[in-house]
Amino acid sequence: MKHKIITVLLILFIFTGISVFADTAESDLYVKTIYIVKVYNDNHGFRVDYQNSNMKLYSIYMPQKWFGEAAGYGEVVYGNHPSAPYMSVWYKEGKVDHFRLYVKEDFNDPSWGTFPLTGVNEDLFQVEELTIIY
Numbered sequence: 001m002k003h004k005i006i007t008v009l010l011i012l013f014i015f016t017g018i019s020v021f022a023d024t025a026e027s028d029l030y031v032k033t034i035y036i037v038k039v040y041n042d043n044h045g046f047r048v049d050y051q052n053s054n055m056k057l058y059s060i061y062m063p064q065k066w067f068g069e070a071a072g073y074g075e076v077v078y079g080n081h082p083s084a085p086y087m088s089v090w091y092k093e094g095k096v097d098h099f100r101l102y103v104k105e106d107f108n109d110p111s112w113g114t115f116p117l118t119g120v121n122e123d124l125f126q127v128e129e130l131t132i133i134y
Contacts, residue, residue: 028092028093029090029091029092029097030090030091031088031089031090031091032088032089032091032132032134033086033087033088033089034050034086034087034088034089034132035050035051035085035086036048036049036050036085036086036087036101036103036111037049037050037051037057037111038085038111038112038113039085039101039103039111039112039113040112040113040114040115040120041107041112042115042120042125043064044063044064044120044122044124044125045061045062045063045064045065045066045067045125046061046062046076046101047059047060047061047062047113047115047120047124048060048062048087048101049113050087050132052133052134053134056133058132058133060130060131060132061124061125061127062074062101062125062127062130063125063126063127064125066130072098073098073099073130074098074099074100074101074130075098075099075100075101076100076101076103077100077101077102077103078103078104078105079102079103079104079105080104080105080106081102083102084102084103084104084111085101085102085103085104085111086102087099087100087101087102088100088102089130089132095129096129096130096131096132099130
């Protein structure tokens with residue numbers, strides 16, 4: 001009888017402990033994924049072309065300063081996965097907290113574009129925060 005009581009108490013303790021840890025795993029961040037049509041790279045930063053939910057094409061300019069530090073505002077991940085290019089954007093309290101840009105490692109991939117030889121307007125990269133139109 002004592003053995004059954006100890007077993008029941010042990011099981012109860014295990015389930016109670018698990019539920020305590022499960023409650024602490026909540027996060028105030030949520031992530032959205034944006035699929036990218038084309039990525040342009042320049043010494044001022046990136047231009048990313050994407051389609052919103054209504055299939056309308058938009059461009060986002062991302063200054064190079066966003067990518068300068070570890071765990072900064074933006075991060076670029078180069079790879080060969082078939083799902084690239086896409087972007088993950090983490091929101092906290094309704095504002096962009098940080099984002100990660102997943103792009104093809106091969107710059108000859110059709111997902112990479114080139115700016116005109118005349119250059120790009122540097123003022124387009126004077127952006128303070130990422131704004132995405134869904």
